[in-house]
Structures are given as C-alpha cells and as structure tokens.
Amino acid sequence: MASIAIAQTQQAQATTSAPSAAAAAAPAMQLEPTSVIVLDSGGGSIKAGWAHDSQPTIMGNCITRPRSARRTFVGNELDQWGDLSGLYYGYPTQKGFIVNWELQNKIWDHVLSSSVLEVNNFAETSLVLTEPLFNFPAIQSAMREVAFEEHGFQSLLHTTAPELSAYQQRVDSPSAQEAQVVVDSGFSSTYVVPFVQGQMLPSCATRIDVGGKVLTNYLKDVLSYRQINLMEETHVVNEMKEKACYVATDLQHELEKAKQRPSSNTISVDYVLPDYTTIMKGFVRAPVARTGPANMSSDEQLVKLNNERFSVPELLFHPSDVGIKQTGIPELIGLVVESLEEAAQYYAYQNVVLTGGNARFSGFQARM
Numbered sequence: 261m262a263s264i265a266i267a268q269t270q271q272a273q274a275t276t277s278a279p280s281a282a283a284a285a286a287p288a289m290q291l292e293p294t295s296v297i298v299l300d301s302g303g304g305s306i307k308a309g310w311a312h313d314s315q316p317t318i319m320g321n322c323i324t325r326p327r328s329a330r331r332t333f334v335g336n337e338l339d340q341w342g343d344l345s346g347l348y349y350g351y352p353t354q355k356g357f358i359v360n361w362e363l364q365n366k367i368w369d370h371v372l373s374s375s376v377l378e379v380n381n382f383a384e385t386s387l388v389l390t391e392p393l394f395n396f397p398a399i400q401s402a403m404r405e406v407a408f409e410e411h412g413f414q415s416l417l418h419t420t421a422p423e424l425s426a427y428q429q430r431v432d433s434p435s436a437q438e439a440q441v442v443v444d445s446g447f448s449s450t451y452v453v454p455f456v457q458g459q460m461l462p463s464c465a466t467r468i469d470v471g472g473k474v475l476t477n478y479l480k481d482v483l484s485y486r487q488i489n490l491m492e493e494t495h496v497v498n499e500m501k502e503k504a505c506y507v508a509t510d511l512q513h514e515l516e517k518a519k520q521r522p523s524s525n526t527i528s529v530d531y532v533l534p535d536y537t538t539i540m541k542g543f544v545r546a547p548v549a550r551t552g553p554a555n556m557s558s559d560e561q562l563v564k565l566n567n568e569r570f571s572v573p574e575l576l577f578h579p580s581d582v583g584i585k586q587t588g589i590p591e592l593i594g595l596v597v598e599s600l601e602e603a604a605q606y607y608a609y610q611n612v613v614l615t616g617g618n619a620r621f622s623g624f625q626a627r628m
Contacts, residue, residue, distance in 0.1 A: 295384055295385050296310065296311035296385070296386045296387075296388060297309070297310055297379065297385060297386070298316070299371065299388065300316070300390045300424075301390055301391075302356075302421070303351070303353045303355070303392075303446060303447040304322075304351075304446065304471075304473065305318055305320055305321055306318070306320070306335065306367065306371060308376065308377060309377070310377065311388075317376055319335040320335055320336075320338070320349075321335070321351065321364075322335075322349050322350055322352070322367070323350040323366070323367070324348065324349055324350070324495075325348040325350075326346065326347055327345055327347070327492075328343040328345070329341060332350075334367055334370040335370050335376075337375075342536055343536040344534070345493065345534075346492050346493065347494060347495045349494060352367065353448065355469070357399060358399055361402060361406075365406060365410070382412040382413050382414070383413075383414055384414055386416070386417070387407055387413045387416050387417070388417045388419065389407065389417070389418045390419060390420060390421050391403065391419070391420060393420050393422065393451055393462065394465075395418075400418060404418075420460075421446075421616075422444045422453040422460070422465075425444070425615045426440055426442050426455045426458075426460070429611060429613050430458060433611060435611060437457065438604065439457075439604035439607035440454070440455045440608060440611035440612070440613060441453065441454050441455070441593060441608050441611065441612050441613070442454075443593065443612065443613065443616075443619070443628075444615050444616045445472075445576065445614075445617070445618035446472065446616040446618070447471050448473060449468060449470065449471045450467060450468050450471055450589060450616070450618070451465060451467045452465065452466055452589070452592045452593055452596045453465040454596050454600055456608075461600070464596055464600065465596070468579055468592065469586065470575050470579045470586070471618065474575060474582070474584075475501060475576075476498045478572055478575060478582060479505075479568060479572045480497045482572075483563055483568070488561075490563075499541070499542055500531050500542055500565075503542070503544050504529060504569055505568075505572050505573050506569060506570055506621055506623045507570065507573045507574075507576075507621045507622065507624045507627045508570040508573075508623060508627075511574065514527065514570050518566050518567040522547065525566070527567065527569060527570075528547050528564065529546065529547060529564075529569070530544070530545050530546070530548065530562045530563070530564055530565075531543070531544055531562065531563045531565055532544075532545060532562055533560075533561045533562070533563060538559070539560070573618070573621050573624070576588065576589055577589060577627065593612065593628070596608075597609060612628065
C-alpha cells in the first residue's frame with residue numbers, strides 16, 4: 261500500500277474541526293473552539309479535551325478497585341493509588357456498546373467535573389461525542405438524553421472515531437478526498453471503514469472481534485500456563501504487552517530467531533514485574549542469559565518473554581489462532597477496497613489510515 265497514515269489516538273488537534281465530519285453538524289462550525297468539548301468514549305479508554313487543547317486527557321473508561329483498597333476509583337483517580345496489583349475492572353461497555361448507563365454516566369460526570377475538564381457553563385458549551393459504528397438507535401437516544409437533559413449542553417454531535425480520523429486525513433492529503441480506508445483497531449474490536457468523496461460507506465464497512473482486550477487476555481493465559489499465575493493482573497499484563505510486544509514483519513524469520521540459544525537469542529527479554537514497593541512500574545531488560553546474574557536483584561520477580569512478544573499481536577492478522585473464525589486485517593482491507601467502485605479503489609489503497617491503540621505496536625504499519 262503506497263500511503264499509510266498513522267493516527268494513533270484521536271487527539272484534540274484531529275478533532276478541532278471534527279464537527280465538519282457530518283453534514284448535520286454544519287451549525288457547529290460557527291462555534292469557537294473554546295466552547296467545544298471532544299469526548300472520544302471508547303470501550304477501554306476515554307480521550308477528552310477542549311477543542312483548542314493540543315493534547316487530550318486520556319484515562320480508562322472504567323472504574324477500578326485495587327485488591328489493597330476498600331474504595332473504587334473512577335477513570336484517572338487510580339493514579340492516586342500506589343499498589344495496582346489485583347485490580348478489579350468495571351466497564352460500562354460490552355463489545356464497544358454501552359450496556360451500563362449508571363456506570364458510564366459516573367465516568368462522564370468525572371470527566372466533565374473540576375477534576376478533569378472543569379465545565380462551568382454547559383448551556384454555552386457544545387459536545388462532540390464518539391459512538392461505535394453501527395450504534396443502536398436506543399443508545400443514541402440515551403446519549404442525547406444525557407447530553408441535553410442531564411447536563412444541558414448547547415448542542416451535540418455524535419459521530420464515530422473513523423469519521424474523525426478520515427476527516428483529518430482529508431485535511432492533510434487532498435487525494436484522500438477521492439477515497440480512503442480507516443483501520444480502527446481499539447480495545448474491543450477492529451473496524452475497517454471505507455470513505456468515498458468524504459462520505460462513509462457503512463454498508464461496505466466490517467469488523468473483527470479482536471482488539472486490545474483479546475490480546476491482553478491471551479497473553480495472561482499463555483504466561484499463566486507457562487510461567488506464573490497472572491490471571492488477576494490485567495493491569496500489569498496490559499502494560500507488559502504495550503512495552504514488550506511488537507508486530508513481526510516476517511513471521512517465519514522471527515520464529516527462527518526465537519528458537520536460538522538463550523545467549524544469542526535477540527528476541528528474548530526479561531520483564532521485571534512491579535512489586536509496588538521498590539518497583540512501581542514493570543520494565544523490559546535484556547535477559548540474564550545474555551547479561552549475567554550480576555545484573556539481577558534477588559528480590560526481582562521476572563517473566564521471560566520470547567515468541568510471545570510477536571505471537572500475541574499476530575492475532576490481529578490470524579484471529580483463527582484463538583478460535584475466532586474471522587479474516588485478518590490485511591485481507592479485510594483488501595475485501596473492503598474491492599467492494600468499492602473500480603475508480604475509487606486506487607485512491608483507497610493510497611490512503612489507508614491506521615488508528616486505535618493497536619496501531620501503536622512497532623511493525624504494525626510495515627505489516628500492512
């Protein structure tokens with residue numbers, strides 16, 4: 261593919277002009293950026309900010325309760341707590357769709373409060389709120405009720421994250437106006453969404469049920485079976501995944517390297533687990549087999565990562581490895597583009613946007 265743009269998060273700069281992403285939002289184009297809030301409410305995290313902010317505030321779209329605490333934390337309140345072992349997570353969404361409105365409202369209230377965005381005058385503030393593709397009308401209706409009746413926002417635009425990412429690429433690249441494809445690989449799933457002449461084509465869009473949650477759970481399963489029980493350490497394993505895993509551009513070559521002796525294996529690393537006393541964050545380092553025991557503390561607890569580093573993200577390309585009978589991302593892009601009119605296919609291949617948390621994996625863009 262000749263041109264691939266990376267939009268690793270829907271940042272505030274990408275959504276400053278986001279109301280233009282839908283024709284229904286034309287009146288919002290007259291608003292001052294200082295009066296517009298962008299709330300990208302995903303299955304795993306929330307990216308929130310004023311439209312004029314250079315960067316969004318990012319936090320979990322969840323409540324958490326540490327094993328060592330008797331209280332729950334909303335979103336980024338967890339940052340106040342030191343011991344993050346054995347976290348219990350409560351998510352308001354399932355497969356990206358809101359299923360627990362009481363919990364979702366609690367999280368949104370926190371985001372809009374003085375703790376985060378500090379909205380003082382809802383009547384003079386407009387809201388851009390993302391929703392999942394193929395959202396249910398009942399959920400959309402509830403979104404409007406929350407925005408207008410509970411908070412009293414001046415206006416509301418609910419749109420999708422792929423629309424916002426596609427809009428930003430059209431601003432940056434004129435050829436994207438002809439056709440483009442957005443690959444949004446997030447917490448709950450991965451969507452491949454085509455656009456022609458700036459218009460999303462939902463009938464040609466598709467999704468696979470593999471996202472960051474599946475990858476983290478798979479890594480927990482593998483490590484708990486092979487080394488140490490980490491089934492209750494979702495937070496620790498998720499950080500491990502983000503710091504140590506990558507997408508193999510040549511899978512067979514990486515497998516061969518992973519089979520080499522420990523002293524010469526360049527794939528293998530040690531991951532030092534946090535103990536939340538002296539080590540607050542887990543970290544990757546070269547294995548003792550290459551550096552010698554002098555570099556290891558007797559108090560450290562290690563997990564050895566070898567082919568797990570690339571076999572976990574490989575699920576995005578081969579979902580069948582864990583029994584999900586769906587097509588991998590590159591093939592899915594091909595199927596979506598081939599469903600477009602022939603005149604649009606060239607431009608669609610030229611303008612592929614990669615977005616969502618999984619696009620941050622090293623090697624993800626090259627593998628496309």
